[in-house]
Amino acid sequence: MGLLTATGVVAGYGAADEILKGVDLRVEPGEIVGIIGPNGAGKSTLLKAVAGLLKPKSGAIQLDNQDITGKEPRDISRMGLAYVPQEHNIFPSMSVRENLEMGGYVDPKGAKERIDGVLGRFPVLAKKRRHAARTLSGGERQMLAMAMALMVEPAVLLLDEPSAGLSPVAAEVLFDAIIKINKEGVSIAMVEQNANEALAISHRAYILVDGKNSRTGPAAALAADPEIRRIFLGG
Amino acid sequence: MCWESKTFLMTVSGADSITLLPHQGFLVRTQPTSKLQATAHGEFILSQGAKRVGIIGIQAPFALPNKEHLENTLKPKGGEVVSHVIYEKDKPTYRSEIDQMMRGRPDYIYTNGYAPDTVVLLRDMYRAGIDLPKFAQSYAVPQPTLDTIPAEVSAKVFTGQPSADIESPAYKLAADRIGEKEPDGYVSQATDWASMAVLTIAKAKEVSGVAMKDNIRKICQGSGQKVYSAVEGLKVLGEGKEINYEGASGPCDFTDIGDILGCRFRYMHVVKGKLEFLKLV
Amino acid sequence: MEVLQLIVNGLMAGTILAVPAIGLTAIFAVLRFTNFALASHMTIGAFAGYVANVTFGLPAVASLGFAFLIAGLIGVLSDEIVLKAFRRAGFITTAIGSIALTIALENLVRFIFGNQLRGYNLPIQRDWVISGIRISPQQVENFVVAVIVMAALFAFLAFTRTGKSMRAVADNPMLAAIKGINANAVARIVSFVAMGLAGLGGMLIGLDTTIDPLIGFKTILQIFAAAVVGGLGSIPGAVVGALVVGVGEELSLLVLTPAYRTAVGFIAILLVLTFRPRGILGQRAY
Numbered sequence: 001m002g003l004l005t006a007t008g009v010v011a012g013y014g015a016a017d018e019i020l021k022g023v024d025l026r027v028e029p030g031e032i033v034g035i036i037g038p039n040g041a042g043k044s045t046l047l048k049a050v051a052g053l054l055k056p057k058s059g060a061i062q063l064d065n066q067d068i069t070g071k072e073p074r075d076i077s078r079m080g081l082a083y084v085p086q087e088h089n090i091f092p093s094m095s096v097r098e099n100l101e102m103g104g105y106v107d108p109k110g111a112k113e114r115i116d117g118v119l120g121r122f123p124v125l126a127k128k129r130r131h132a133a134r135t136l137s138g139g140e141r142q143m144l145a146m147a148m149a150l151m152v153e154p155a156v157l158l159l160d161e162p163s164a165g166l167s168p169v170a171a172e173v174l175f176d177a178i179i180k181i182n183k184e185g186v187s188i189a190m191v192e193q194n195a196n197e198a199l200a201i202s203h204r205a206y207i208l209v210d211g212k213n214s215r216t217g218p219a220a221a222l223a224a225d226p227e228i229r230r231i232f233l234g235g
Numbered sequence: 236m237c238w239e240s241k242t243f244l245m246t247v248s249g250a251d252s253i254t255l256l257p258h259q260g261f262l263v264r265t266q267p268t269s270k271l272q273a274t275a276h277g278e279f280i281l282s283q284g285a286k287r288v289g290i291i292g293i294q295a296p297f298a299l300p301n302k303e304h305l306e307n308t309l310k311p312k313g314g315e316v317v318s319h320v321i322y323e324k325d326k327p328t329y330r331s332e333i334d335q336m337m338r339g340r341p342d343y344i345y346t347n348g349y350a351p352d353t354v355v356l357l358r359d360m361y362r363a364g365i366d367l368p369k370f371a372q373s374y375a376v377p378q379p380t381l382d383t384i385p386a387e388v389s390a391k392v393f394t395g396q397p398s399a400d401i402e403s404p405a406y407k408l409a410a411d412r413i414g415e416k417e418p419d420g421y422v423s424q425a426t427d428w429a430s431m432a433v434l435t436i437a438k439a440k441e442v443s444g445v446a447m448k449d450n451i452r453k454i455c456q457g458s459g460q461k462v463y464s465a466v467e468g469l470k471v472l473g474e475g476k477e478i479n480y481e482g483a484s485g486p487c488d489f490t491d492i493g494d495i496l497g498c499r500f501r502y503m504h505v506v507k508g509k510l511e512f513l514k515l516v
Numbered sequence: 517m518e519v520l521q522l523i524v525n526g527l528m529a530g531t532i533l534a535v536p537a538i539g540l541t542a543i544f545a546v547l548r549f550t551n552f553a554l555a556s557h558m559t560i561g562a563f564a565g566y567v568a569n570v571t572f573g574l575p576a577v578a579s580l581g582f583a584f585l586i587a588g589l590i591g592v593l594s595d596e597i598v599l600k601a602f603r604r605a606g607f608i609t610t611a612i613g614s615i616a617l618t619i620a621l622e623n624l625v626r627f628i629f630g631n632q633l634r635g636y637n638l639p640i641q642r643d644w645v646i647s648g649i650r651i652s653p654q655q656v657e658n659f660v661v662a663v664i665v666m667a668a669l670f671a672f673l674a675f676t677r678t679g680k681s682m683r684a685v686a687d688n689p690m691l692a693a694i695k696g697i698n699a700n701a702v703a704r705i706v707s708f709v710a711m712g713l714a715g716l717g718g719m720l721i722g723l724d725t726t727i728d729p730l731i732g733f734k735t736i737l738q739i740f741a742a743a744v745v746g747g748l749g750s751i752p753g754a755v756v757g758a759l760v761v762g763v764g765e766e767l768s769l770l771v772l773t774p775a776y777r778t779a780v781g782f783i784a785i786l787l788v789l790t791f792r793p794r795g796i797l798g799q800r801a802y
């Protein structure tokens with residue numbers, strides 16, 4: 001049993017309720033798991049289903065051996081899973097510090113210490129703690145979004161395309177931060193467009209196509225696979 | 236419309252325009268026109284020794300004609316309208332409007348609005364330290380409204396209203412008939428309609444709108460014998476004589492378009508927050 | 517001198533106007549509709565304060581607290597019972613529903629208190645004249661109350677957990693849900709505070725004048741203009757917008773006849789929507 005396991009998840013939106021057509025996902029303690037696949041494959045949908053924003057039609061999701069299928073996001077977040085959406089993942093008119101407070105909203109006790117801890121980990125954010133989040137650069141915003149997620153001291157962190165829209169340099173800085181967070185003991189499931197980078201820093205990876213698992217395996221093995229190279233890695 | 240169905244209408248409408256309709260004579264109005272009212276107000280203001288009148292009134296169709304009539308009354312007697320401000324209804328304060336009006340340095344203020352705005356005006360004028368005498372339509376400062384403001388705010392307020400002719404025999408007869416001690420202007424007008432209708436029908440010897448329109452002026456004005464009630468009028472008519480009905484609300488003489496020619500006005504002043512009778516003109 | 521007097525008058529009026537305008541914009545920021553029922557809540561507040569002041573003999577400032585409380589509570593109830601159901605159907609439907617609600621509530625007040633004008637139990641004082649500028653003690657008192665209330669509100673939004681969670685919902689409701697903020701609870705708090713401010717604003721206006729059941733209806737247009745001009749959804753915007761409308765109305769007297777004062781609100785809305793569609797301060801909640 002992994003730290004996080006999803007089996008046969010069917011989920012979607014309203015009438016289109018089968019965007020995911022029975023997807024499996026497993027995250028072991030200490031892992032970085034990459035999720036890649038073409039646009040519209042259902043990668044974001046999978047993360048939303050796991051985080052509790054979508055109620056799966058069928059299938060089961062467990063966190064640390066507890067069933068979280070169909071639970072409220074608030075409860076799932078209290079149980080140690082934090083989710084960073086692909087976009088609109090900060091409170092733009094609030095200050096960096098206030099964003100972090102809201103990140104830890106469900107657990108106000110000891111918030112001050114945790115804020116200091118998180119700011120210690122992200123010096124760029126510490127420098128701008130009083131600035132409104134909307135004034136941050138793209139990379140800083142992603143940092144902030146991750147930092148907010150860390151405020152609940154999660155066991156598992158779900159990241160949806162953290163490097164989207166960032167310059168290569170900014171993406172590099174971000175991936176370094178993700179590796180560091182992982183080294184401190186947080187398991188990570190990360191959806192990425194940037195498949196090369198994703199496979200480079202992941203331990204294992206899933207390839208989703210059209211709402212179904214296509215390939216799964218160690219990231220290095222997938223990265224070496226000629227067919228995958230051709231389709232997803234541009235050569 | 237009444238003239239289309241050849242029905243005869245007697246009304247208290249406050250709108251001057253009603254008698255200007257093409258009613259072909261099928262309408263008389265016992266309520267005085269705004270010209271009659273403004274002229275009377277002007278004479279009252281002059282009688283109070285005012286020379287420079289500042290007008291502050293609500294945005295309404297009567298605002299401009301009223302000012303003109305007032306001006307026409309004041310001018311020949313050495314008075315003048317020194318400022319004229321029209322304000323919008325429903326504002327919580329009229330400070331700036333009052334300032335604007337005061338720029339003409341009036342010695343008398345003529346307000347022309349309704350109760351909600353007039354009370355705001357009075358408060359704001361008090362605050363601004365304006366202690367000039369003020370005139371208002373009686374409906375703009377009824378006693379219940381006065382009760383909501385401190386007495387010092389309503390000091391030197393005078394009100395005027397068209398009045399029943401309370402000194403006339405017709406008024407006394409009407410009061411006895413109705414069993415009220417002091418019937419108001421509207422009640423008096425209504426009893427006059429009834430009396431005029433009866434007398435006109437008696438005169439015309441026919442019940443129809445056309446007969447009414449053709450005969451009403453034959454019984455209520457002219458050189459006939461003055462009568463003060465329908466009963467009395469019928470008797471005199473029965474004797475084959477001409478009559479001139481004099482009503483409880485006034486002489487009941489009408490112009491060609493059906494406006495009342497003259498009427499009485501009743502003036503009150505506010506003393507320590509209470510309306511008191513001043514005079515009948 | 518004249519211009520200075522007009523500006524002073526406008527600032528005084530605008531500051532009072534800002535209190536209910538904040539309420540309107542706060543509801544928009546969090547619940548995403550313009551709640552015209554604000555008008556009747558101003559009336560309710562004015563009359564609640566009247567009962568406290570005239571019937572129970574409380575001083576005016578204590579009565580203001582009463583006005584806030586009663587209008588706030590009725591605001592929560594009316595939102596919970598009536599408007600919440602409308603919200604699923606979208607912005608326009610809810611706004612129209614709020615108009616129906618305001619007519620119903622206003623008539624309830626009319627039914628209980630009647631139509632006549634009423635005044636608070638207050639001495640009326642002559643204006644102070646300070647280097648040629650007239651200003652009334654009541655205006656100054658109202659101004660101070662309005663400023664204190666607004667300062668308290670800003671402190672609440674800036675420094676309390678509840679206040680911050682309100683801003684978070686206004687800013688990004690989806691993320692607020694992910695972070696575990698209870699949107700229903702926030703909606704109730706917003707209704708309470710916003711309608712409380714409306715009630716307080718209604719009474720502040722009444723303190724300077726008189727009250728009747730239409731007191732809210734008569735000012736809602738200016739309040740709406742203030743909120744739109746400042747940027748619907750922005751609380752500092754509502755303050756700026758209220759000052760613009762207040763001062764604008766007064767200064768318009770220099771060029772327009774006072775009979776067209778209300779046009780100033782409309783003109784301001786038109787100008788702002790033409791040149792800055794999101795209002796002077798945009799739609800940032802805070």
Ligand SMILES: Nc1ncnc2c1ncn2[C@@H]1O[C@H](COP(=O)(O)OP(=O)(O)OP(=O)(O)O)[C@@H](O)[C@H]1O
Pocket residue numbers: 013016019037038039040041042043044045046
């Ligand atoms: N809120 C929504 N309502 C309805 N359909 C949606 C919604 N969000 C996504 N979809 C649909 O679900 C499918 C999968 O979308 P999803 O966002 O999960 O894809 P993705 O793999 O994350 O793609 P991308 O790489 O572009 O982010 C798409 O066909 C999309 O149109």
Ligand SMILES: [Mg+2]
Pocket residue numbers: 043044045086160161
């Ligand atoms: Mg996606």
